[in-house]
Amino acid sequence: MEGLYFNVNGGYLEGIVRGYRNVLLTGSQYGNLTQCENIDDIKMQLGPSYGDALASLPPNPSTSALADKTTEKLVQDFRYLQGQATGSLAKFMEYLTYSYMIDNVALLITGTLHERDTKELLERCHPLGWFETMPVLCVATNIEELYNSVLIETPLAPYFKGHLSHHDLDELNIEIVRNTLYKNYLEDFHHFVNNDSEMAMTPTGEIMSEILEFEADRRAINITLNSFGTELSKDQRRKLYPDFGKLYPEGMLMLSRADDIEGVSLAVSGVGDYKRFFDEVGLNQSSSGVGNMAGGSGAESKSLEDLFYQKEMELSKLVFTQQFTHAVIYAWVKLREQEIRNITWIAECIAQGQKDRIGNYISVF
């Protein structure tokens, strides 16, 4: 039943996104990329997928320039879709941009704290997270001011509720603001896909719930792992975990009490996938003694972060087996983001002459 009227508003966009999905880089194309000798070769290999987007790059561009241009292409495609979207789909796509807004807010208030030139930073903001009052952010000196003068006008305003304080903005508080916003954003998004009148009882709610739950768990785990040895207290940390997810509530509670990697590993052992991830990287961690994403570990081994990305990509790929759902757009954006990360990684390995690790990209097609 739910698919009966979907195509009235969503059919065209779904078709377009499925087309976009078909030009995502495949395993064999990644294979070709890894054979490249320099960044110019990569540029040429990317020609069919990225077309003119890379044309303006200078000869042998830096990897960050390459990443910027590939991101630009993603933004263009996204804007095109957004221009066509109506109703709940338009709202859904807006939700997608909120995460970029949060990143931009964090970037700008960090810049303010660091006495940086605002203009320069505004150029560096992610275009998908742009909002009109963004330039004003640079005058805020504490969280309350930040809220009252700027964020109250933005869609992020509700995410601040109950978290206002007179604390001055310092690095710790910025991190707390960033993660609190993200937590509230995820919860709101989760609520939206499950309760919106147009989306309730459609596959979108079901699929998006699974993806968002995974995202919530991943954030909680990453926050915990990265917080060891920092000034973030356990109490502060607990407040940053989203109130849903596969780990919620027992796992999250255990995470909030974890003191080390073993503690985290124990907390996530209730969920099969996460337990497997930790088992797979378990050896690395005990040998290197550092948290996840152990960069210096063996060539073949994947870091915890890689396994999470892999899982995210598998979930996103599965979305395309469903029809009549907005979730394909979310999945496509995530797949493209990973593609950009992969391209940057391959380019970085080639630029640095570290070809033995070049295979660490994540490809699911």
Added chain:
Amino acid sequence: MATSLPSPPLSRSSTPGSEQQKDLVTDTLSQRLDALLEQYLHLLHQYTTLREELSNSFSSAFFTLAHAQRASTLGAGRRYGQEYYDDRMKAQRLVKVDNDAPRHGLVWKVSRKVAPTRDGADAGPNTEKDNVDLQSREKEDDVSQEVKGQTKDAPEVEEDSTNEREKQDPATRDPINWFGILAPSALRQSQSHFTRLVENQIPDLLSIDSNMRRVEGQIWLLREELGLTHDYEQSETKEEVEHDGLEGEEAQVKQRAKQAFRNLPSRPAHPKSHLLKLGE
């Protein structure tokens, strides 16, 4: 090695008595020269080993940085880059060049300007963070030059800054916090790689470099005393040709060390070094 050193011309001596004495002096001088050359070879070995270590460290530092970029906690598509730098940043390392030990040439030391505010992280640098983007992928040969220039600046910067911002000096904060409190461990690893480079490897290399120059100077003095310099100057052109014929690592090492000597300002009397003919 010793065979390559031409023996001093005998015709200079006038009386048999003084000739004997001169021979004796020459022998001692030659022995000293040999000892110095041996010392020099040891230093050269240390230098090449350190150079190799340096390039390995640089590559692992940049590689972990690339890893951190991939696992960025700043949001999708956000990189750990210049946009997060603190504009008020100040050098956190001091360079001390010690000239009190004439036996070892100049001794370079890099130390922390202040105790780190936080003992959780094993490092608190900032100069190397700047390097990440500024010097980017320079050839390793240039890197030591660059760092030399940069570290020399450090003390001046420090003097300017002592008066302003006594309390909560942002310069004393661990720069990794610029990128958020929850920086991934790959970024921390990368930071500690760069810190080790700036604090240990580069000063060690510079110290050895200076020691090599000192020994080299002594060798030249001895050669002058023995009247050998003339022979080296003559064979210079021949040597160039031979060098071109050499292949592989040996030639590279020779070429590199030779270049290093050529750029020495402290020895204007002998613009070109011939020490590296040692092996021939």
